[in-house]
Amino acid sequence: MRTKLLIPMVLFVVMPLFSQTLKEAQLPKPNQLSLNYLNSLGQRNILYGQTPANFNGDLIIFNHGYIGSTESMLIGNEMYELAYNAGYKTAFVATTRGEGLWVNGEILGRAIDQITEHYNEQDAFLVVHSNGGKASEAALFRENKRNKIKRVITLGTPFRGTQLADLSQNWWFKWLWSLTGLNDGAALSTTYYCESVVRPYFDNHPLNQPNKYYNLGTWGWNKGHTLFKPVMITAGGYILLDGGGDNDGVTPYYSSIRPNGNVILTNDGSKKGDYDHLDILYGQYSWKYIQPFLKNTNQSNRKSVQEKEKAPTHYEVTSDYQIVYSQNEYDEIILQDDENVEITIFHENPQANFSTGENSNRSARVNNYTTQISVDKLKTSDLKIESDSKYVAVVKEPHKASINYSFERGKKYPVLSLNVLDDTQEGKVEVSAIITKTVDLYGNPVTKPQSEVVNFKWNESKGEFQLKTNQFSDGVYSLFLTAQSEDHFKRNIASGFAVGEIPIDIEKPQEISSPGKLAMLAQDSFDTQIIVKNSLENIEMKIAVYDLNGRLILNKTVKANGTKVSLGKELQKFSRGIYLVKIGTKEGSQTLKFVKK
Numbered sequence: 001m002r003t004k005l006l007i008p009m010v011l012f013v014v015m016p017l018f019s020q021t022l023k024e025a026q027l028p029k030p031n032q033l034s035l036n037y038l039n040s041l042g043q044r045n046i047l048y049g050q051t052p053a054n055f056n057g058d059l060i061i062f063n064h065g066y067i068g069s070t071e072s073m074l075i076g077n078e079m080y081e082l083a084y085n086a087g088y089k090t091a092f093v094a095t096t097r098g099e100g101l102w103v104n105g106e107i108l109g110r111a112i113d114q115i116t117e118h119y120n121e122q123d124a125f126l127v128v129h130s131n132g133g134k135a136s137e138a139a140l141f142r143e144n145k146r147n148k149i150k151r152v153i154t155l156g157t158p159f160r161g162t163q164l165a166d167l168s169q170n171w172w173f174k175w176l177w178s179l180t181g182l183n184d185g186a187a188l189s190t191t192y193y194c195e196s197v198v199r200p201y202f203d204n205h206p207l208n209q210p211n212k213y214y215n216l217g218t219w220g221w222n223k224g225h226t227l228f229k230p231v232m233i234t235a236g237g238y239i240l241l242d243g244g245g246d247n248d249g250v251t252p253y254y255s256s257i258r259p260n261g262n263v264i265l266t267n268d269g270s271k272k273g274d275y276d277h278l279d280i281l282y283g284q285y286s287w288k289y290i291q292p293f294l295k296n297t298n299q300s301n302r303k304s305v306q307e308k309e310k311a312p313t314h315y316e317v318t319s320d321y322q323i324v325y326s327q328n329e330y331d332e333i334i335l336q337d338d339e340n341v342e343i344t345i346f347h348e349n350p351q352a353n354f355s356t357g358e359n360s361n362r363s364a365r366v367n368n369y370t371t372q373i374s375v376d377k378l379k380t381s382d383l384k385i386e387s388d389s390k391y392v393a394v395v396k397e398p399h400k401a402s403i404n405y406s407f408e409r410g411k412k413y414p415v416l417s418l419n420v421l422d423d424t425q426e427g428k429v430e431v432s433a434i435i436t437k438t439v440d441l442y443g444n445p446v447t448k449p450q451s452e453v454v455n456f457k458w459n460e461s462k463g464e465f466q467l468k469t470n471q472f473s474d475g476v477y478s479l480f481l482t483a484q485s486e487d488h489f490k491r492n493i494a495s496g497f498a499v500g501e502i503p504i505d506i507e508k509p510q511e512i513s514s515p516g517k518l519a520m521l522a523q524d525s526f527d528t529q530i531i532v533k534n535s536l537e538n539i540e541m542k543i544a545v546y547d548l549n550g551r552l553i554l555n556k557t558v559k560a561n562g563t564k565v566s567l568g569k570e571l572q573k574f575s576r577g578i579y580l581v582k583i584g585t586k587e588g589s590q591t592l593k594f595v596k597k
Contacts, residue, residue: 022046022107022114027074027092030081038071046111048118049080049090056087058294059121063093063108064281065130065157066189070094072281073129079283086291091115091124095135098185100443101198104131105138112145125294126152129281130250131189133157133215133258134198141207142504153214153264153290155280156248160255161194163242164235167494169438169478171449171593172325172548172578176346176392187439191255192496193476195315197441200410201502203259203311210260214293216280217256219246219267224276225285230367232276234346237370241344241394242494243318250277259311264289315409318421320402323492324385324393327595328577330547333383333395334490341383342396343373349389357384403483403491412501413472418456418465420483428485431456431465432550434580437475441500446475450591451580453546474500482549542584545570547577571596 022045027033029050041047047070060083062073070092074080083090093111095104116124126149128136133154140146158165165186168177177186187193202208221236222229232249239245244252246267253267265273280286324331335341345354350368356375363373375383385393401422407414418431436451456465465483481493545554554570574596582591 022111024048024114024118026050027080030084033074033080035071035075038074043094044070045094045107046115047074047092047094048115049084049092051089052084052087054087055089058087059089059091059116059119059124060294061091061093061112061115061124061126063095063111063126063128063132063135065128065132066097066186069097077282077284079287082283082287082291088294089119089121091119095132100185100188101131101134101138102142102188102442104135105142108132108135109139109143109145112139112148116148123148123150125150127155127290128152128157129155130157130277133159134188134194137198137202140209140212141202141205144207146207146209146212149212151212151214151293153216153293154256154258155216155286155290156218156251156256156277157215157258158189158251158255159194159215159258160199160252161189161191162247162251162255163191163239163244164250165189166191166242166478166496167238169436169496170434170480170494171436171451172327173392173494175348175390185443187445187476188443190476190478190496191317192315193498194255196407196409196411196414196498197476197502199259199311201504204410205504210258211262213258213261214264215257215261216264216286216289217251217253217267218248218265218273218275218277218280219253219269220274220276220279221247221249222276223274224249224279226276226278226282228278229276230369232278233367234369236276237344237366238346238394241321248275248277248280262293264293311409313408314406316404316406317493317495318402318404319491319493320400321394321396321492322490323494324395325548325578326385326387326389326391326393328548329575330577331549332490333385334484334488335378335383336397336400336488340377340398341375342398343375343385343393344396345371345373345385345387345391345393347371347387347389347391352387352389352391354391355386357386359383401489401491403493405481405493405495407497410501413468413470413499414497416456416467416469416479416497417462418467418481418483419463420465422489428487429465429483429489430485431481431483433467433482434480434546434548434550435472436478437472438478438496440475441498441502451593452582452591453544453550453552453580455550469497469499472499480548484549539585539587542582542589544582544584545574546580546582548580553579 024046025041025044026048064073073092095107126136136152140149167173168186222233224232236247236249239247239252246253257263275285324333347369359375359378361373361375365371404419406417420429432453432455434451435454436449437446439445456467459466476498478496484490541558543556547553576596578595580591580593582589
């Protein structure tokens with residue numbers, strides 16, 4: 001029986017400074033390697049393995065992903081030892097953990113040049129974990145290193161993104177994202193960015209070589225072998241709940257297969273795929289799947305080749321649930337009938353307790369941060385969850401109506417569509433969304449993100465709600481959508497969209513941001529007031545306050561004459577929770593968030 005693996009917390013992370021030569025160092029033989037030795041090397045982009053006595057003529061370049069580091073591929077990991085014993089030269093490349101595929105692809109491309117020159121080899125195999133697989137696409141096809149790589153073997157790469165990243169981009173769920181132990185910088189791993197920007201770019205790239213890719217995806221999100229198993233269970237449970245299907249705790253299985261690439265493990269539900277996202281980083285679990293594809297590079301002998309896949313025309317997300325946040329006292333659980341409800345709760349306190357009032361329930365603690373509750377028969381129509389912990393609850397009514405959010409892939413200005421899949425709600429539903437620009441198309445964070453509430457409009461000819469995005473500047477946007485009617489119907493979706501496109505023939509641009517016309521005293525919380533600092537004379541201000549369901553709570557116009565405008569009396573009437581306030585003048589507008597305690 002294997003012991004749990006402890007992942008070293010000392011990280012080898014390259015700073016995104018592009019000097020002419022990447023820093024490098026030499027590793028000892030695998031049996032002489034230690035964490036102290038690695039620490040003595042300092043920060044290095046490239047670590048060269050020892051050349052084995054039984055060198056077989058091939059070179060493997062390894063690259064970690066978003067979660068891992070060079071150390072995690074070397075310490076407590078048998079990958080180097082197994083490759084060395086099998087006769088391979090090796091090199092381990094450190095890229096950034098939060099900069100994204102375009103920056104990491106540039107680093108990896110330069111590393112490929114440097115490593116092949118160092119070893120005097122014409123080409124190499126590339127073995128990459130998680131987001132390292134997306135960086136490899138940028139290295140091969142954007143940086144044009146494809147002729148130096150024989151084959152790419154990917155381990156749990158989210159080529160189509162992950163629902164976990166979608167959740168991370170909504171700022172009021174940041175605390176839940178932090179439970180996974182991951183850092184910021186996940187905007188370029190969102191499903192909507194990958195589907196609308198990354199996949200159209202690479203899948204239609206004139207240099208694209210999908211047959212070079214061999215993809216290992218697994219489905220053991222709750223079967224892990226490391227100390228991070230509880231984290232993978234929490235994360236994988238959310239992905240499953242959000243429609244991602246079988247997954248490894250970070251990457252949905254469907255997302256782990258590059259379009260028209262080769263499948264190493266077919267998802268048949270068997271135990272052979274019972275590994276989570278961190279397991280497959282470790283050679284003791286994944287080398288047996290990697291090694292066969294380091295041989296026999298003759299294309300006619302390839303195994304498990306997919307038929308050519310036709311790219312989907314639309315990005316789609318379906319929801320049969322509503323999301324309730326404990327910090328928002330105004331959030332209601334709105335149910336279509338009193339039959340039964342399934343609730344999955346992600347909570348901050350590992351010892352959290354939950355109650356559904358007069359309604360009896362069956363509850364089960366999945367792990368320290370996840371609890372499941374089933375209410376079979378509601379005694380009261382007013383279902384509330386009481387707890388001593390901050391939480392996010394996903395509430396499902398089995399076999400009830402759902403909503404479908406979609407847009408056409410590869411469009412510079414996609415039209416966002418929302419369909420309510422319930423004829424009884426026709427003409428009754430209102431659809432609104434909290435929209436926030438998070439990063440530009442290359443992953444550079446927006447300095448001061450602005451959120452706004454936007455209503456989807458009913459399109460009679462299409463029979464759906466729509467929102468045109470030509471009003472938005474180029475970039476990536478998170479979207480928290482609420483579809484609700486007074487007829488006991490409510491559904492939510494946490495997703496997003498991208499505006500613009502990345503041309504193949506231009507260099508990376510710098511985002512230019514202009515300062516706003518209004519200066520606001522934004523704080524983390526306001527008990528009784530919001531203060532708008534105004535230096536403009538004789539100005540008319542329009543002030544609108546929304547809750548996170550997109551409902552307009554306050555709408556007023558005030559005259560300001562170079563003085564501060566205070567919203568005190570109005571806010572005293574508000575329920576506890578998070579709100580957005582939009583301040584607008586003829587010069588422009590700004591939005592800030594505030595918390596009513």
